[in-house]
Amino acid sequence: MSDPVLLMLVAATFLVAGSxxxxxxxxxxxxxxxxxxxxxxxxxxMALLLVPTLVTNVWQALVGGRFxxxxxxxxxxxxxxxxxxxxxxxxxxxxxxxxxxxLLGLLIVGYALMNLGAARLSLPVRHERRAGxxxxxxxxxxxxxxxxxxxPGVAYLQALGLPRDTLIQAMGMLFTGSTLALGLAxxxxxxxxxxxxxxxxxxxxxxxxxxxLGQRLRHRLSEVVFRRVxxxxxxxxxxxxxxxxxxx
Numbered sequence: 088m089s090d091p092v093l094l095m096l097v098a099a100t101f102l103v104a105g106s107x108x109x110x111x112x113x114x115x116x117x118x119x120x121x122x123x124x125x126x127x128x129x130x131x132x133m134a135l136l137l138v139p140t141l142v143t144n145v146w147q148a149l150v151g152g153r154f155x156x157x158x159x160x161x162x163x164x165x166x167x168x169x170x171x172x173x174x175x176x177x178x179x180x181x182x183x184x185x186x187x188x189x190l191l192g193l194l195i196v197g198y199a200l201m202n203l204g205a206a207r208l209s210l211p212v213r214h215e216r217r218a219g220x221x222x223x224x225x226x227x228x229x230x231x232x233x234x235x236x237x238x239p240g241v242a243y244l245q246a247l248g249l250p251r252d253t254l255i256q257a258m259g260m261l262f263t264g265s266t267l268a269l270g271l272a273x274x275x276x277x278x279x280x281x282x283x284x285x286x287x288x289x290x291x292x293x294x295x296x297x298x299x300l301g302q303r304l305r306h307r308l309s310e311v312v313f314r315r316v317x318x319x320x321x322x323x324x325x326x327x328x329x330x331x332x333x334x335x
Contacts, residue, residue, distance in 0.1 A: 096126060097286060098293040101139055105294040108143065109301020110313055112255055114321075115294065116140045116262065120234050121195055121324040125331070129188050130179065133234035134273060134283035139294035141266045147259030157257050161244075163216055167223025168230070168240060168261055169268045175231015176272035182232070189332035191233040195325030198238045199318045208246035219243060227265065231272060236265040 104118035116136050123132035148154070158165070179187060210218055226240035244257050273279040 093127075093286075094289075097123070097135060097290050101290045101294040102297040102300075105139070105143075105297020106301040106304070107297075107317060108294075109298040109303075110305050110308060111310060111317065112147075113258065114317060115143060115298075116266075117195060117198065117235060117237055117321060118324075120191065121321065121328065124188055124191060125324070125328060129184050129191065129233065130278055131283060133179075133269065134279050135287045135290055136234060137266060137270045137273075137279075137284070138287040139291045140262060141270070142291055143294060143298065144259045144262040144266065147255060148263045149259075151252055151256035151259075153253050153256050154260070157253065157260060161219060161257060161260075164219030164223040164240075164243065165260060165264055167220050168227045168236070169264045171224045171227025172231040172265060172268035173272045173275075175228040176269065176276050176278070178228075178232050179273075180276040180278060185332050185335065187232050188328055190229070191235055192325045192328030192330075192332060194229060194233060194235050194238050195321055196329060197325075198235075198241070199322035199325060201238075201242060202318045203315065203322065208242060209248065210243070210246040215247065218246075226261075227268070230265045230269055234269065236262050240265075 100119050100122045101115075103122070104115040107113075107118050108115040119136045119139070120132050123135055127135075222239045222243035226236060226238070226243075229238065230236045240261050241258060244254055244261070249257060270279065
């Protein structure tokens with residue numbers, strides 16, 4: 088934690104990631120994971136995102152006035168997303184980090200392509216409960232193995248056709264539960280040191296500053312154009328992680 092280069096790297100990463108979240112309301116964990124995994128490795132990157140991701144998503148989960156309604160409708164999906172994190176972290180503790188970094192790269196690429204594409208998924212109500220359970224289990228496993236909580240969970244929520252404010256609150260609930268479970272599971276597997284947790288706590292400051300900057304920029308930028316640039320950048324970062332992992 089006394090290494091100035093490391094502190095500058097972490098601060099810059101969360102400043103950028105927080106700014107992205109400030110502009111479009113999402114993307115901070117994915118950006119920080121991609122940048123930190125490419126420089127520090129997967130397990131340290133997952134540990135460092137815990138505090139900023141948890142704190143910034145608690146507010147998103149609680150504000151909106153639809154918490155109880157979302158919980159009643161989506162509880163199988165949300166519960167599965169949390170419970171499945173534990174076996175995912177067990178894989179993280181034992182698997183070759185190179186293959187998990189490859190998985191993270193592929194997840195980021197898929198997430199970016201899904202958002203850059205014009206097609207939008209739609210899920211019939213009669214399949215909502217079963218699809219939610221499967222999506223939650225897969226999402227939780229991927230969260231435990233890579234730290235990424237966006238795929239297929241966000242795709243499932245988007246396919247429900249929720250109003251924008253409800254969708255944002257539902258994503259906040261997903262990310263809050265998943266991040267809390269990830270921290271507990273990593274601690275149980277001895278993958279979360281006091282130094283990493285302390286540095287993660289310090290990273291909250293640039294993340295919050297970045298969010299404030301992003302919220303100010305939101306009124307000066309075209310959100311449509313920014314989203315395209317953002318997901319194109321994610322595509323490039325995911326592609327880099329994928330190719331680097333394959334190259335060994």
